Structure formats: C-alpha cells, structure tokens
Amino acid sequence: MTSLAFAATGAAKEAGETQLLTLVADQVASRLFAKDATLWGPEAETESAIRLGWVEAAEVSAPLVEQIAALRAELQAEGVNHIVLCGMGGSSLAPEVITATAGVELTVLDSTDPDQVRAAVSDRLATTAIVVSSKSGSTLETDSQRRIFEAEFTAAGIDAKARIIIVTDPGSPLDGFARESGYRKVFNADPNVGGRYSGLTAFGLVPSGLAGADIAALLDSAEEAGEMLRDDDVDNVGLRLAAALGGTNPLRNKIVIVEDGSGIVGFADWAEQLIAESTGKLGTGVLPVVADTNSPEVVSGAADVLVVRLVAGDSDVELGENEVSIAGDLGAQMMVWEFATAVAGRLLGISPFDQPDVEAAKSAARGLLDATPAPTPALFTDGAIEVRTANHDAEWLAGAGTVEQAITALLGTLAADGYLSVQVYLDRLANAPLADVRNDLAAVSNRPVTFGWGPRFLHSTGQFHKGGPAVGVFLQVTGAAQQDLAIPERPFSFGELISAQAAGDATVLADHGRPVLRLHLTDVATGVAQLKTVVATLAGQHSDA
Template sequence: MTTLAFAATGAAQAAGLLHLDTLVADQVASKIFAKDPALWGPDAESESAIRLGWVEAPGVSAPLVTEINALRAELAAEGVTHIVLCGMGGSSLAPEVIAATAGVDLTVLDSTEPGQVRAAVADRLAHTAIVVSSKSGSTLETDSQRRIFEQEFTAAGIEARQRIVVVTDPGSPLDKAARQAGYRKVFNADPNVGGRYSGLTAFGLVPSGLAGVDVQALLDSAEEAAEFLREDDADNIGLRLGAALGGTAPLRNKVVIVDEGSGIVGFADWAEQLIAESTGKLGTGLLPVVAGPASPEVTEGLADVLVVRLVAGDADVELRDNEVSIAGDLGAQMMVWEFATAVAGRLLGINPFDQPDVEAAKAAARGLLDATPAPTPAVFTEGAIEVRAANADAGWLTGVSTVTGALTALIGTLPADGYLSVQAYLDRLANAPLAGIRDKLAGATARPVTFGWGPRFLHSTGQFHKGGPAIGVFLQVTGDAAQDLAIPERPFTFGQLIAAQAAGDAAVLADHGRPVLRLHLTDVDTGVEQLKTAVAALAGLRTEA
C-alpha cells in the first residue's frame, strides 16, 4: 500500500489556502488525468495535447515488465551482468535514481568527458550490455557513446549487435537505424510523453529493469498514487504540492530540495530537471536547488526560498516557517511530482511541456564543432587556472588578477534576488569532491547556488538558465583532458565535443545578458584543488566582513 504524507507551513501553507478551492472547482486534477490540453491556455494547447501520456504510464508500461525480465534472463544466461546506460537528461536521471534507490548496479554514462567515457568502456566490457536511450533518436552525446562501445565490443571479439539495446520513440532516426543494424532489442516508448516525464515509461524502466530492479513494484506504487491524484479534493497531495511550488505570493522561486532520510537516493537530481525545464520560460519559473540539511539556503531563511524536505513516511518532522515536507516511496513520488509540476505550470501561466531554450546551446555547440575557432585568450592565468569571461563587455573583471578576485567580481554582479550557477564540465565521478564548493559559495554569497555537471545539466536546468528570469550569474569550469578519445567515424573527439558544448552554452548565456566567468583548468587535479582553495578564501572574506 502506497503511503503519501504532506505538510506545509508559512507561505507554502498560505498558497494552498489561496489556490486549492479554485483548483478543485476547476476540476484540474480530474482534467489532467482526462488529458485535457486546455488546462494551460490556448498557446500551450497543441503541445499539451501530445504530452499527457505520463498520466497513464503505470498502466501502459505494465506489458514491458515481462519483456524486460525475459531479456534480463537471456543476458544473464550469456554472462552479461553489467548494464551501462548511454543517455542524457530525461533518459538518464530517472534510471539513475531508480537503480540507486533499489541498491542495484547501473553505470550511467551521461557525459562526453573523455576520462569518464574511457572509464565506462573499460569497466567489465566482456560482461557488459549497453542501453542506448534517446527520445529524439538524434542526441549527439548518446550517438557518440554508442559508437565508442560498438567499436570496443568489436575490437574485443564480442558481437556488438548482441550487446546493444535501444530505447527510443517509434519512427525516430535511432529506431530505424537500430532495427536496420539488427541490435539485440529495440523498445519503443510512448511518444506522447516528454523526456522529463518519462521515468515510468520504457526510458526509466528498461535500463533499471535490465540492471535488476523490480520495476513492477515501482509501477504498482505509481498506479496507487495515481488513484489519489485524480481526485478533485483539497486533500489531494499533488494539488497541495503544486500550489506550494507555483502559488506562493510573492513567488518563492528558489525551491530548495533536501533529503531528510526519505530512503530515495538522488531524487532531488531527478526533480531538478522536471521542475526547471518545465517551468523556466517566459521570464518566470522555479529554480530547484539540491541541498543538504545544513546548507545555507536551508538555514538562512531567505525571502525567495521555499524549502521542500523529502522525509520517511514515519518521520516526525518539525518544519520551520515556509517549508514543505513530503513522504512516499519512489513510484508514488514520481507521479506526485510530475502532477504537481503540471499544476504549478498552470498557476505560473506557462506551458510545462515545452523547452524552447534547450536547442540554442546544442546549435551553438554544433556550430563550434564545424568552425573550430581558436580559443579566446585568457584575461589572466593563475597557477593551473586560465580565467576568461564569456561576455564581451565584462567590465566586472577589469583589474582582477587572482581567481579569488575573479570569483568576488562575478558575485558582485548578483542581483538581490539572484542565484549563482556552477557548471563543471569535468568527469563527475573522478572529480565528485568538487561539488563541495556549492555550500561554501552559498555561504559566501548568502544566495542560492546550484551545481551542475556538464554537459548533463544542459538537458535539465539549462532551460531555466536561459528562459527563466534574468537573475543568474554563472561560473563555468572546464579542463584539459589528460588523454583525449576519438569518436569513431566522427571528425571530432570527445574532448573537442565537450569543449564545444561548454563554449556554446557560455556564448548563449552571454547573448542573454547573463554574466559568465570561465575557469579553465590546464591540469585538472591541480586546478580543482586550487579552485577549492580560492573558494575557501572567498568564504573567509565574507566571515571577516
């Protein structure tokens, strides 16, 4: 039996009092489950009409379970016990949280960083099958990952076609190419589900199930939650969460998500994409901030922050003012948050199913790969860090000669209601400790700080950075790969690809008038330690002040 619990205080509670009666009277809950595309206004109607399949995903996906389990048994009988997921954004975030929560080994390759790609290819190749997952069927990162695995399988004397499983929309370029190539299995997902809402479709279930997760239990939990969510009732937890997210007045548009022993591993990373990409457009939206219980955003009581605590069902949680707590197991939580995000979109007056600004960075990266321009000269170099600004008019860097000074200058451009986004185009596994600078920067700035690994965040929070309110400032960290890696049958390498993705996104942000500080590490290990030291010095300056 699925157990869901919800509580709210302060502005979040007031948002419920303000909006719940209207949401119930307008039958928003039942209309969402009836797939009524008119709920988000006439401008969104055409897109909404083809993006509401997620409401019936638990039932529609049920027949997949038998196919997944059968393929898993076949692979195990052949000695294939290691699954690698090649996917980005919505194709990777849900399987990652599903597998991690179940304690199941699934390697998620959602990067073009050469070292991270090389490590994935070198890990248990003889016992590996890959799931190539792309809704559009034309994702450049995913195609590049498939190419390198196919090459290495063949070089090792392994029949590559028997080790490649594909998940994509029917009729996509990947669907056609995979069937023509004779890959082991092609799973088609429901085309009427957007990527970030696809966790309970083939995109979430196939890699997780092949890795060993009981996906039927996940679907059962989600199905039970759906029965509660379809009710037009003020006690509907999805309506209450949606009102808290999108209905505070004034809008608390920084949603700080904190895990307080929920038992779900990495849920906030999945919710981050769902919320940011769904709401960050037309100059408004909600910025999710993944934080810990002691993070500054949680403790400082900022006026534009809503804290959401993910808790265990039996937890006795004492909420501060302007906070929400929510409990439930993974399948139920996924349904609740998808539903609540759609409700928040209605309250914000936006279309929660499109992502108009995501393509800009992709186009810029492709242009740089074609043109391969010379890198912009550094403003200055300190140790292993080259310092640049993406903005042509970056007067805020004038006279600066240290990394700590550059960070101070960037922070000086923060508006009173702003946020700092750290974007690290590095190996997120080998350089995981770098994420520790997030809390230190939040303390130093007294503002919300997000931390994203590139290029994966481009498929999630990247939409908010460009389409949301113009209140962000950006710290981009790149590095020289110790050893580059060629992409088979492509005129560029993985190193060149990730460099183009970083430069392209920085250029688009700058074009949108966002301040962008670029730090390039000429030696990654040395540069990471130097950056951590610079951030620590920055935090010390605030303490002294």
C-alpha cells in the first residue's frame, strides 16, 4: 500500500495555511485530474489542453508492462543483456532514477561528448541493444547517437535493425523513419504528455523495464498516489507541496532538494528538470538546487531558500526552520511532484507545460555549426585552462590574470538574491569527481549553486536560466576531447557539436545580460585537477576569513 508523508516548518508551513483553503475551495485537485485546461488562465489554455495526459499515465501505461517484458525475454534469449538509452532531458532522467533505485544496470547516453559517446559504443557492443527516445523525433543529440551506434553495429557484423528500439510520439519524423527502416520495435508514447512529465509513460518505462526494473510495481504505486492526489482536501500531500514550492510570501524561489534517507537514487536530478523547465519563465519561477545534507545551502538561512528533504517513511528527521520533508516510494513521489509542480505553476501565474526559451540555445548551436566560425581567442591561459567570456563588455573580469582571480571576479557579480550555475561540457562519467566543486563554490559565494552536465542540462535547467529571474551568473567548463568522433552522414563531428552547443548557450546567456565565464581545459585530466585545486583554495581562504 502506497503511503505518503509530509511535514513543513516556517515559511512552507505558513504557505500551506494561507494557500490550501483557496486551492481546496477552487477544487484544483479534482479539476486537474479531470484535465481542466482552464486552471492556468486563458493564455495557457491551448497548451494545457494537450499536456494533461500524465494524470492518467499509470493506468494508460499498464498494457506496456507485458509488451516490455516480452521484448526483454526475446533479447535475453538472443544473448542481449546490456541496454543503452540514447535520450535527453525527460527521456533520460526518469529511466536513470528508476533503474538506479531498482539497482539494475542501464547505460544512459545523454551526452555529445566524444569521449563519453566512444566509451558507450565500445562497451559490450555484441550484447547491447539501444533504446532511442525522442518525443519530437528530431532531437539532434539523440539522432547523432543513433547514427553512431547503427554504424558500429553494422561494422561489427551485427544486424543493427534487430538491436534498435524506438520510443517516440506517434507521427513524429522518427516514428515514420523507424517503421520504414524495420527497427526491432517502435513504442509510441501518449502525445498529450510533455517530456518532463513522461516518466510514467513509454519514455520512462521502456528502457527501465528492458533493463530489469519492476515497472509494474512502479505504476501500481503511482496509481495509488493518484487516487490520493485527486481529493480536494487540506491534507492532500500534493497540494501541500505545491503551496511550499510556489506559495511562500515573499517567494522562497531557491528550492534546495536533499536526499536524506529516502532510498530513491538520483531523484533530485529528475525533479530539477521537472521544476526548472516547468516554472522558469516570464521572469519568475523557482530554481531547484540539488544538494546533500552537508551542503552550505542547507544551513545558510538565506531568505530566498527553502529546503526540501526526501526522507524514508519511518523517518524521524528533525526539520530546521523553513524546511519540508516528504516521504513515499518512487512511483508515488513522481506523481506527487508532477502534480505539485503543475499546481505551483497556477500559484506563480505561469503555464507549467511550455518551454519558450529552450529553442534559443538550440538555434544558436545550429547557427554555429552552419557557420563554423574561428574559436574566440582566450583572454589568457593559466596552466591547462584557457579563460574566455561570452560577454562583449566584461568589465567585471578586468584585471584578472589567473583562473582563481577570474572565478573570484565572477562571484563578485552575484546579487544578494542571485545564484551561480556551473555548466560542465565534459564526459560526466569519467569526470564525475568534478561535481565536488559545487559545495565549495556554494561556501565561497554564500549563494545557491547548481551544477549541470552539458548538454543534458540544456533540456532541463536551461529554460530557467533564460526565462526565470535574471539573477544567475554562469561558469562554463569545456574541454579538448582525447579524440574526436565523426557522426555518420553528418557534416560535423561530436566534438564540433558539443563545442557549438556550449558556445551557443553562452552567447544566448550573454545576450540576456548575464555574466558568463568560460574555462576551456586544454588537457582534461590536468585541467580538472587544476580547477578542483583552485576552487578548494578559494574555499580554504573563505573558511579562514
């Protein structure tokens, strides 16, 4: 039996007391499950009308369980026991948390970094099948990943068509192409579900089920949670979480999400995309910050921070001031957070289902791929790190001659209500320890810090960076791949693609008037070590001050 538990203190508790009666009186919960597209106002109604299928995803997706199990059995009988997911954003983050929590292996390829792509196509190819997931059917990164795998299968004497499984919306370019090409299996997802709400549809279930996760139990949990969430009641956990996320006054718009014993692996990364892309628009929104129990933001006491702890059902975690705790298993939590994010959109006065600023970085990247301009000269080089900025007038960087001075200068541009976004366009598996700089930078800056691997964050927090409150400052890290990798039948390589994505996003951020510091590692291993040392030094200086 699914159980959910919620507790709140301070501003979050007050928000519940002030918002819940109105949400209940307006019958927001029952109207949402009735797919009432008017909940977010007339301007959002057209989009909302085609984006509410997720409220019944658990029931609609149930027939997939048997189909996925049958395909898994077929593949295993053929000796195929390694699943690789080629997908971005909502197509990859849900399967990643589902399989990690279940303790089953799924290789998630959500990168265009040549080293990470090469590592994926070189790993157990003879026993590998790939799931290519793209809602639109035209995602550039996913198409490029499919191309390299298909070429490598063929070169190894493997029937590529028998090893490629497609998940896409019906009628998409990929849907038609996959069926004409004779790929192993095509799963169509509900087109009335947006990518970030698609975890309980074919996008989350197909790769997870093929990898061995118990997706039937996941759906059962989600369905039970849905029965609870549809009640117009002040005890509705989804309404209470929504009030905490979008109803504090003044708005605490930095939501620090902390894993604190829930047993759900990587849930905050999935919630980060859901919240940031849903709420960050029209100059408003709430910024999710993935943190741990020892992160500076948890104890900062900042007026714009709300801490949300993911806890076990029997937890006796003592909450600090302005904190929330929520307990429930994965299927229930996914439903609760989708519901709460949608309702928070109503409280914030925005549509939670569009993403008006995501296309800007994609367009800029495509423009750079077409034009192939010469690289911008470095302002200076310090060790294995070249220093640049995307800002035409970067007075804030004047006088800096070292990486340490450049980072200090960037942090000096932070407003009292600002945040730092660290964006790393490297192989995220090989360079995972670099994420340790997040806590140190949060300590040095005394402000919330997000850490995203590029280009995958472009499909999640990238919307908030351009559409949310204009208070972010940006530290971008790129690197020279050990060896570039061609994309079959494309005029550009993976190295050129990820470089264009990084440069394009930096340009768009700078055009929005935001400070952007770009660090390029001429040797990745040496540069990562150097950057970690620089940040650790800054943290040490801060603690001594």
